[in-house]
Amino acid sequence: MEVDGEARPFLLFSKPKSNRRTEPQPQVQSQPKPPKPDLSPAVQTDHADSGDSDDSGSDSDSDPAPTVVIDHGDTCSADGAAADALASFADLGLSEWLVDVCTSLGMRRPTAVQRRCIPRALAGENVLGIAETGSGKTAAFALPILHRLGEDPFGVAALALAPTRELAAQLAEQFRALGSPLGLRCLAAIGGFDSLAQAKGLARRPHVVVATPGRIATLIKNDPDLAKVFARTKFLVLDEADRVVDANFEEDLKVIFDCLPKKRQTFLFSATMSDNLRSLLELSGSKSYFFEAYEGFKTVENLKQQYIHIPPDGKELHLLYLLSKMKEDNIRSAIVFVSTCRTCQYLDFVLQELGRPAVSLHSHKAQSQRLSALHRFKSGQVPVLIATDVASRGLDIQTVDLVINYDIPRFPRDYIHRVGRTARATRGGLSICFVTQRDICLLHEIEDDVGNRFSAYECDDKEVTKDITKVFKARRLANMRMADEGHEDKVQDRKDQKKRDQARKRKHDE
Numbered sequence: 346m347e348v349d350g351e352a353r354p355f356l357l358f359s360k361p362k363s364n365r366r367t368e369p370q371p372q373v374q375s376q377p378k379p380p381k382p383d384l385s386p387a388v389q390t391d392h393a394d395s396g397d398s399d400d401s402g403s404d405s406d407s408d409p410a411p412t413v414v415i416d417h418g419d420t421c422s423a424d425g426a427a428a429d430a431l432a433s434f435a436d437l438g439l440s441e442w443l444v445d446v447c448t449s450l451g452m453r454r455p456t457a458v459q460r461r462c463i464p465r466a467l468a469g470e471n472v473l474g475i476a477e478t479g480s481g482k483t484a485a486f487a488l489p490i491l492h493r494l495g496e497d498p499f500g501v502a503a504l505a506l507a508p509t510r511e512l513a514a515q516l517a518e519q520f521r522a523l524g525s526p527l528g529l530r531c532l533a534a535i536g537g538f539d540s541l542a543q544a545k546g547l548a549r550r551p552h553v554v555v556a557t558p559g560r561i562a563t564l565i566k567n568d569p570d571l572a573k574v575f576a577r578t579k580f581l582v583l584d585e586a587d588r589v590v591d592a593n594f595e596e597d598l599k600v601i602f603d604c605l606p607k608k609r610q611t612f613l614f615s616a617t618m619s620d621n622l623r624s625l626l627e628l629s630g631s632k633s634y635f636f637e638a639y640e641g642f643k644t645v646e647n648l649k650q651q652y653i654h655i656p657p658d659g660k661e662l663h664l665l666y667l668l669s670k671m672k673e674d675n676i677r678s679a680i681v682f683v684s685t686c687r688t689c690q691y692l693d694f695v696l697q698e699l700g701r702p703a704v705s706l707h708s709h710k711a712q713s714q715r716l717s718a719l720h721r722f723k724s725g726q727v728p729v730l731i732a733t734d735v736a737s738r739g740l741d742i743q744t745v746d747l748v749i750n751y752d753i754p755r756f757p758r759d760y761i762h763r764v765g766r767t768a769r770a771t772r773g774g775l776s777i778c779f780v781t782q783r784d785i786c787l788l789h790e791i792e793d794d795v796g797n798r799f800s801a802y803e804c805d806d807k808e809v810t811k812d813i814t815k816v817f818k819a820r821r822l823a824n825m826r827m828a829d830e831g832h833e834d835k836v837q838d839r840k841d842q843k844k845r846d847q848a849r850k851r852k853h854d855e
Contacts, residue, residue: 414634416637434452437467438463439467446525455481457638473634474613474615478769484519486582499552502580503553506556508591509738512740513533515739517553520555530551531554534547537711540567543560548574574604575604581611582611585739644761644795644797650800651800662810662812667749678742679730682734694823702728703730706719731751738762741769747777753780753784757791763776
């Protein structure tokens with residue numbers, strides 16, 4: 346849709362004011378609107394006969410109905426069958442050099458999300474893609490961007506936003522790998538590193554900027570001239586979009602969006618839908634395509650999901666039991682997810698005391714320590730990563746065969762992303778939830794949302810308790826280290842800071 350000669354982009358936070366009459370609204374299933382509107386395409390279902398004829402009776406000054414094609418991955422429809430017939434990356438319309446890159450990286454056949462979304466992106470449409478973890482969503486937006494760059498290398502062609510530093514760093518690595526024949530210049534602008542060096546790198550106008558919203562907004566606010574770097578940006582990407590459009594990033598996104606040209610393509614991808622993303626369908630935008638591989642929440646079929654009923658003081662014993670069985674069960678590496686930074690660091694110390702090689706990843710660590718831990722885990726130097734949900738999004742580590750939910754997540758969406766670190770790209774995987782008495786309701790809620798009942802993991806109780814003395818000693822020493830090394834103080838400082846931030850926000854809202 347054209348507005349004042351320019352294609353209207355996805356909208357953020359508010360609809361544009363206009364003297365025009367109200368536009369026809371798309372037919373979307375009614376959903377409760379979130380408090381603050383976000384970005385948006387408008388809607389036309391893929392199953393309906395929408396027609397392309399003009400309505401000669403409409404007023405000449407009225408905008409046409411907004412168009413967003415909604416595709417639920419139906420292989421029986423004509424469009425679905427045509428998309429699924431695209432058996433190779435060459436069939437998608439990508440440049441020959443990109444097809445060669447895909448082949449060299451072992452990407453022989455496009456996945457469903459790639460078959461459906463890449464042709465639409467190459468056709469200039471905005472794309473919102475919802476597909477399960479490990480389905481190839483990154484390539485679905487990166488390849489069209491690199492295709493365009495290969496035709497016309499210029500300035501900052503794309504800005505990709507990710508909710509966590511680790512995901513942004515990985516995304517930058519993937520862009521560099523796919524764009525290596527092009528001599529792609531990609532800058533990762535994330536917290537924990539020298540902001541001055543990042544500002545200088547941004548001023549040199551790399552082809553692609555991958556960033557967390559907070560860091561890129563800070564760079565722009567500190568040096569308003571950097572906003573000019575994005576004057577010709579053609580692509581905006583929101584990876585793990587349901588998190589990026591969360592209210593926590595609202596102020597940062599306002600700063601960023603003010604710098605971007607209105608005429609651009611916007612790509613939003615996630616494994617889970619949210620109310621904020623759903624609200625995109627209620628607002629109008631330029632021609633857009635919405636691919637939803639499934640409705641609600643879904644885990645991949647090749648993931649085995651189990652649980653262990655555990656007494657509150659038995660988690661460490663069962664964790665050691667599972668980790669000691671990794672070699673026997675042919676498990677190459679495992680991620681242990683916990684709910685807090687304190688538990689994450691505490692378990693790191695416990696496993697150190699027990700002589701089990703592991704690394705931890707949480708937000709209380711310096712960024713250099715976080716990346717070092719992730720590198721050691723990805724390279725196979727250590728087989729176990731203990732992490733908060735900072736590691737639950739987007740990280741693609743092929744050797745992860747086991748995910749342990751040491752703490753059950755409060756929301757099913759978080760469970761989907763956690764277990765998505767295993768069973769990726771048709772490989773098998775195992776997820777085990779530690780369930781105490783107070784966690785039973787959470788487990789049932791997750792089971793209801795994913796539409797699957799988990800089976801019980803059979804433990805040998807004698808083997809579980811054989812090292813009880815060692816484990817209890819390790820617990821005591823770990824707690825002492827937490828206090829001696831100041832980790833308890835860090836936890837309290839973070840709590841106090843969070844309270845101050847919440848108080849300031851309440852005062853601001855009033």
